[in-house]
Amino acid sequence: MSQFSSWALRSDTEPSAIRGEAAVVPWRSLTITMNGRPPQPPLVHNTVRGLLNKLTMARFDPISDKIIALVNTSESETGGRTLYEVVRLIFEAAANQEMFSEMYACLCGKVVEKISPNVGDDGILDFEGRPVSGGRLFRKHLINRCLEDFERSWAAKEDARIAKAAVEQNKDGSEGALHSDEYYAVQKSKRQGLGLIKFIGELFKLQMLTERVVHDFVKRLLGNVENPAEEEVEGLCKLLTTVGQDLDTPKASAHTSTSRASRRCP
Incomplete structure (x- = not known):
């Protein structure tokens, strides 16, 4: 069932x-x-x-x-x-x-x-x-795609920051700024980035990604500890709340198996 x-x-x-x-x-x-x-x-x-x-x-x-x-x-x-x-x-x-x-x-x-x-x-x-x-x-394609999309998202962050700055600068109390192309670009980039990070966490929980791969993503999100960007903090929180206690536990070392975790999937 x-x-x-x-x-x-x-x-x-x-x-x-x-x-x-x-x-x-x-x-x-x-x-x-x-x-x-x-x-x-x-x-x-x-x-x-x-x-x-x-x-x-x-x-x-x-x-x-x-x-x-x-x-x-x-x-x-x-x-x-x-x-x-x-x-x-x-x-x-x-x-x-x-x-x-x-x-x-x-x-x-x-x-x-x-x-x-x-x-x-x-x-x-x-x-x-x-x-x-x-x-x-x-599984090889999955790992490669995780890395490629994460890198692509990382490269797009600077464009998103520029767009966000443009939105902030052009705010004049009207609704125009909230409906600008720059505003939608920022929101789309943020939404897709968080969606990707959540998906990476779910793949790890189902033993599709190794602990080492997830730790690499954590390190990237912690790249600027003294002055982290807002999206990096949100991304890190999203990843850690998704993987939860599955990370850094004895069971995590077994996350090289390609079998599904039946407790999570049909």
Whole structure:
């Protein structure tokens, strides 16, 4: 029986109700790709985004199964294009919908378990020079994406600070400043940054990221201890409140496993 009933998240709220839902490609349209040929990029993008918009606690298993089935149609690919796009879209959804980050982390855990071992990428090799495939490849993409998106967010902070300064300087008591492009850019950057950090914490709690990786993020957020930026303090608080007692405990050393924590996921 699904353990979603024990989640703190609401099962009657859809992510698509919070973000405008993209056009959904009906799942039946994927049947044309199931004859040994991987789906084309536009079909992957539209279908996965549509499925992610429909993903809820109540429909976790059927929707996640469809996403995994699509990933597994890419067994004949040599560059891992489909899997990379799926990871990118999951991160995009998680960053934009912080309240569903635990659900998206559980989706990642299920993909690691259920992905075909024949899904590979000739461009990503292990220490013995062999292509990485299956769950190991997906987890590799997860780690890389965490680092890349965090670095990208870090680089965007300066732009956000400049935009915020412009908003503060142009405040004149009118509503114009609150509806300026600069204001929305600041708010979007902040929201996505906190969403990413929350998602990173949830991945760690489900044993998808190691303690060392999380400590690296903590160190980055503590880079300016004497005069920290507001968003860095908020990000650090978000990360520490998410991982809680799972960090720096004897159990944390076991966070190299790729199995899901059944107590958190269905």
